[in-house]
Amino acid sequence: MFAEAISKAGKEPTRTEGTGIAYVANAACVVRAAQRELGGRPTLLEVVGWFTQAHRRYQPSTIRQYKASLKTLGAVLRHQGKLAEAELAAVLQRLETPPQPMGNGPKRTSAKKRRSIRPAELRALIMSLRNSDREDDAFLAQYIGMTVMVFPRPIEWANAQRDGQRLVLVNAKTTNGRAHGPTRTIELPGMSRQQLEGIDAFLIALRTRADAKGNWQSFHRWLARQLRAACIRAGIAPLAPYSLRHLGMASAKKLFDAQTVAYLAGHACDRTASSHYAPARSGLKGVKAVIAARPENVGLVRVTGRASRREHLARREHTPHSPRPFVG
Structure with a gap:
């Protein structure tokens, strides 16, 4: 269902149905956070707008996950007829400018x-x-x-x-x-x-x-x-x-x-x-x-x-090498 929805929206499908479900669950986390700060029931475009302005709040890996999740949610809503094509395009365009990642703050x-x-x-x-x-x-x-x-x-x-x-x-x-x-x-x-x-x-x-x-x-x-x-x-x-x-x-x-x-x-x-x-x-x-x-x-x-140092040394020990020429 998720792969089909994204495909019809003209986007690359996720790997599995489970991945799509996980992405939508991640997107729900962003939606809830936006609701707490914006109040009411913001639209997906408003949620994405809030997310792209949440500077120095998330780690780079989290930003990548949330971007993919919001794109997936938009594709699914478009497939269900709950989001217009123009609105989906606006969501995707807004996500092209993600928030600035978290700086060197306290360790997680x-x-x-x-x-x-x-x-x-x-x-x-x-x-x-x-x-x-x-x-x-x-x-x-x-x-x-x-x-x-x-x-x-x-x-x-x-x-x-x-x-x-x-x-x-x-x-x-x-x-x-x-x-x-x-x-x-x-x-x-x-x-x-x-x-x-x-x-x-x-x-x-x-x-x-x-x-x-x-x-x-x-x-x-x-x-x-x-x-x-x-x-x-x-x-x-x-x-x-x-x-x-x-x-x-x-x-x-x-x-x-x-x-x-x-x-x-x-x-x-x-x-x-x-x-x-x-x-x-x-x-x-x-x-x-x-x-x-x-x-x-x-x-x-x-x-x-990518091998470990021990594996590199073992491989080197069993690999014949021709003598290097002497350069004076």
Whole structure:
């Protein structure tokens, strides 16, 4: 429906129906913000006019998203007969002059999260939790261990399922081609029956706590507070739940190639992990591979040709080179 609407409006269609739905949802955020500041029920052209004057309010990536979202909303309204062709043209023309992006202001919340933790800090945190008599601390120690091992996004634990020697996770970021597919399957080779039952017990404990908090958002806020308090008690700088994903991925970079790390992380291409996540040097030392991915699944990840330093050195070592001529 969305692709058809945009096509009839003479614009390039989005990749999938899901992407179109996500764009319209994003556009609704802009509409609500404009309504709060303008009052009443502004037209789409008035909303776009407000957006293009919202200087230094949004990051460049957010501006690009909102521009695409407003274009999609305009195309859909035109297809539904709720927007005239001339009005759509005016909307698109107005969007050609986007607002000025946010300057060097305070860091966003995500940028303040720690991307690395020293091994000594992790040991101190785990020991502090294990020596505690609180049931929540025992669960938190399990959460840290499981998340560092599998490094999912926090929300991806909500629908995690074990299937034999595999753990199936639903990829959280699937719009705009950001994931290699709707799910990813993490192999658990060599794990004993007792270890697999431990994973089941962890998933049950996690969902029990999430249900007790009413919804996942409330559970995540509770988890973040518990982790912060545990770090303070252990005498280390506070961590966020997402910091554990950084640590697990950094450790995985010591064991797997970039394409495999990307699959295990739920990324569409092999560049995201190197651009946005902690480097391998921030990972744990002496880690052993307890998870894996099947080659046919790893093949779903798009290769950008950008290799790590370790991969470059390995390739160079096995590539014969002719001696360079001496120049006097």
